[in-house]
Amino acid sequence: MAENKRILLVSRPMGMPKPDNFRLDEAPVPAPAEGEVLVRIEMISLDPAMRGWMNEGTTYIRGVALGEVMRAFAAGRVIQSRHSTIAEGDYVSGLLGAQTYATMPAHQLSRLDLSLGPLEWHLGILGMPGMTAYFGLLERGKPQPGETVFISGAAGIIGSTVGQIAKIKGCRAIGTAGSDEKCRYLLQECGFDGAINYKTEDVEARIRELCPKGIDILYDNVGGDILDLGLAHLARGARVVICGAISQYNEPTMRGPRNYMKIVTARGTLTGIIVFDFQERYPEAVAQLSQWLKNGQMHTRTDFVDGIENFYPALMKLYTGTNFGKVVLKV
Amino acid sequence: MAENKRILLVSRPMGMPKPDNFRLDEAPVPAPAEGEVLVRIEMISLDPAMRGWMNEGTTYIRGVALGEVMRAFAAGRVIQSRHSTIAEGDYVSGLLGAQTYATMPAHQLSRLDLSLGPLEWHLGILGMPGMTAYFGLLERGKPQPGETVFISGAAGIIGSTVGQIAKIKGCRAIGTAGSDEKCRYLLQECGFDGAINYKTEDVEARIRELCPKGIDILYDNVGGDILDLGLAHLARGARVVICGAISQYNEPTMRGPRNYMKIVTARGTLTGIIVFDFQERYPEAVAQLSQWLKNGQMHTRTDFVDGIENFYPALMKLYTGTNFGKVVLKV
Numbered sequence: 001m002a003e004n005k006r007i008l009l010v011s012r013p014m015g016m017p018k019p020d021n022f023r024l025d026e027a028p029v030p031a032p033a034e035g036e037v038l039v040r041i042e043m044i045s046l047d048p049a050m051r052g053w054m055n056e057g058t059t060y061i062r063g064v065a066l067g068e069v070m071r072a073f074a075a076g077r078v079i080q081s082r083h084s085t086i087a088e089g090d091y092v093s094g095l096l097g098a099q100t101y102a103t104m105p106a107h108q109l110s111r112l113d114l115s116l117g118p119l120e121w122h123l124g125i126l127g128m129p130g131m132t133a134y135f136g137l138l139e140r141g142k143p144q145p146g147e148t149v150f151i152s153g154a155a156g157i158i159g160s161t162v163g164q165i166a167k168i169k170g171c172r173a174i175g176t177a178g179s180d181e182k183c184r185y186l187l188q189e190c191g192f193d194g195a196i197n198y199k200t201e202d203v204e205a206r207i208r209e210l211c212p213k214g215i216d217i218l219y220d221n222v223g224g225d226i227l228d229l230g231l232a233h234l235a236r237g238a239r240v241v242i243c244g245a246i247s248q249y250n251e252p253t254m255r256g257p258r259n260y261m262k263i264v265t266a267r268g269t270l271t272g273i274i275v276f277d278f279q280e281r282y283p284e285a286v287a288q289l290s291q292w293l294k295n296g297q298m299h300t301r302t303d304f305v306d307g308i309e310n311f312y313p314a315l316m317k318l319y320t321g322t323n324f325g326k327v328v329l330k331v
Numbered sequence: 332m333a334e335n336k337r338i339l340l341v342s343r344p345m346g347m348p349k350p351d352n353f354r355l356d357e358a359p360v361p362a363p364a365e366g367e368v369l370v371r372i373e374m375i376s377l378d379p380a381m382r383g384w385m386n387e388g389t390t391y392i393r394g395v396a397l398g399e400v401m402r403a404f405a406a407g408r409v410i411q412s413r414h415s416t417i418a419e420g421d422y423v424s425g426l427l428g429a430q431t432y433a434t435m436p437a438h439q440l441s442r443l444d445l446s447l448g449p450l451e452w453h454l455g456i457l458g459m460p461g462m463t464a465y466f467g468l469l470e471r472g473k474p475q476p477g478e479t480v481f482i483s484g485a486a487g488i489i490g491s492t493v494g495q496i497a498k499i500k501g502c503r504a505i506g507t508a509g510s511d512e513k514c515r516y517l518l519q520e521c522g523f524d525g526a527i528n529y530k531t532e533d534v535e536a537r538i539r540e541l542c543p544k545g546i547d548i549l550y551d552n553v554g555g556d557i558l559d560l561g562l563a564h565l566a567r568g569a570r571v572v573i574c575g576a577i578s579q580y581n582e583p584t585m586r587g588p589r590n591y592m593k594i595v596t597a598r599g600t601l602t603g604i605i606v607f608d609f610q611e612r613y614p615e616a617v618a619q620l621s622q623w624l625k626n627g628q629m630h631t632r633t634d635f636v637d638g639i640e641n642f643y644p645a646l647m648k649l650y651t652g653t654n655f656g657k658v659v660l661k662v
Contacts (some may be wrong), residue, residue: 147622228587242592242594245592254588254590254592255589256559256587256588256589256590256591257587257588257591258584258585258586258587259585259587260573260591261576261601261603262382263573263602264603264604264605265603265605266572267603267605268603269600269601269602270591270594270601271599271600271601271604272592272594272595272598273595274595274596274598277598296371
């Protein structure tokens with residue numbers, strides 16, 4: 001009989017997560033209650049936001065309790081349904097957790113249309129990260145043709161999607177990434193106008209060179225030094241869109257943007273993107289992104305890791321920047 | 332024959348300004364060129380922004396050159412005019428500098444209507460600080476009746492004006508200040524709903540108590556810890572208006588707001604106020620503020636210091652927080 005393999009959060013990390021913050025256990029496969037479905041999970045998404053979920057209620061979503069299954073977006077196939085809107089055999093995604101089976105109320109799941117793209121895309125460019133890129137850029141950044149969009153953490157799934165949408169909207173896209181290979185990917189596959197290797201290049205000099213008229217939209221995934229350098233080069237009327245701060249999540253104290261007064265002198269605004277606020281419009285974004293992908297106007301990349309027992313190394317790819325594209329754990 | 336007494340910037344401060352960064356000298360009273368007027372200055376305004384002007388081009392306005400008259404807003408009487416729009420005997424204000432006489436092109440000066448209020452008001456509540464308060468709150472903060480407006484540095488000329496406009500607009504006004512006397516002033520004379528002595532009280536506990544539904548508008552004059560505590564208590568949809576960061580101007584490195592991600596989770600926005608952007612609408616604001624003052628709906632307070640030789644102690648009142656109201660040097 002099948003067992004449910006689960007990744008439990010057993011202690012809260014201080015700074016970088018350690019292997020012993022998690023434990024792999026086995027439990028009976030749960031039975032769905034009325035209104036619920038049972039999902040055999042095929043892919044688990046690794047997301048930077050997980051670091052916040054490991055804390056005790058410091059974010060806008062409550063923290064994962066100790067001994068609980070680690071919270072995670074995941075996708076899989078329904079093997080038993082006790083709700084009329086979802087059938088056995090349907091593919092679904094949702095906050096199913098880092099485990100191999102999960103039951104969940106049907107209304108908390110999204111049914112996936114695999115004709116729009118393979119399953120992993122539904123955790124990436126057609127899932128939360130894609131939605132975050134789409135609404136963050138279009139609704140918060142409000143790009144105008146000819147503007148310069150500067151994206152930190154650009155080789156990640158959100159950053160690479162933001163840059164490609166920016167290009168489609170007639171903007172220039174400039175991104176930072178942590179290796180020459182990632183920079184080549186941005187330039188050659190994603191069509192960015194400029195890519196800066198922040199580990200080996202003089203980021204400020206390169207921003208000056210690549211954004212001679214300043215940055216109109218700063219889409220920030222990283223915080224810290226790169227955010228500050230971007231702020232120092234805002235154009236008049238710039239929009240700063242804060243999506244994440246991955247450079248700071250494992251620091252003992254968050255560092256604030258020292259150059260925040262540059263937003264004032266640039267007559268700029270700073271806002272953020274919380275993707276759930278656009279839930280009702282996900283179908284529009286999924287349809288649009290999938291069309292761009294099919295047309296070849298957009299590319300996306302998945303960094304697969306095999307086996308639920310590799311949850312920890314897969315997670316750490318994010319925080320060490322060694323991932324290349326959307327990190328997905330295949331189970 | 333009259334001499335022009337001038338405060339020259341002779342060296343650039345590191346951190347807090349020192350007396351020897353300035354020198355009082357005497358020079359012949361200048362003669363106005365065609366299109367200029369000669370003003371006998373009666374009052375010099377001391378403003379937090381002066382600290383930025385002492386640096387070499389770190390702000391959006393170029394720094395004062397060494398050996399130049401220290402930049403300052405000032406007001407006085409025209410004693411000679413070579414321009415048709417300003418007559419001898421008119422009162423004017425502008426960036427006349429920290430000196431006793433100045434020539435300036437007429438178009439760079441504002442003619443003052445002393446029927447609206449005494450001369451010192453034209454450097455305070457009816458001058459740049461009042462305009463900054465008025466447009467910063469109304470155009471950037473966009474207050475709605477019933478909202479909570481949190482003002483740091485509230486006993487200063489900008490903060491006290493912001494709070495009183497907020498009250499007139501039907502908001503709750505909560506402010507921080509550095510002494511019990513200032514807090515009493517906010518509560519008793521300015522009609523604030525709450526005042527927090529940040530030097531003696533637990534600011535976070537008091538914010539929680541005084542802003543139980545969170546902060547809808549955070550009007551920040553100080554930066555640093557108080558900004559962070561305010562950010563931690565933003566209400567959904569909050570507007571953060573950055574006006575200044577006086578706690579940071581004399582620090583070797585600016586500290587950024589560690590809690591900036593709270594703007595994201597609150598679905599808030601951060602913008603700034605640059606008063607010059609509203610230049611065309613100053614008359615509207617002056618008329619409105621002067622009416623409120625005449626009606627007794629608003630109060631303002633001037634902290635006079637006598638004698639141009641006391642420029643330095645007058646300036647330091649601002650950076651040590653020992654001023655009480657708008658600091659004006661009478662010459």
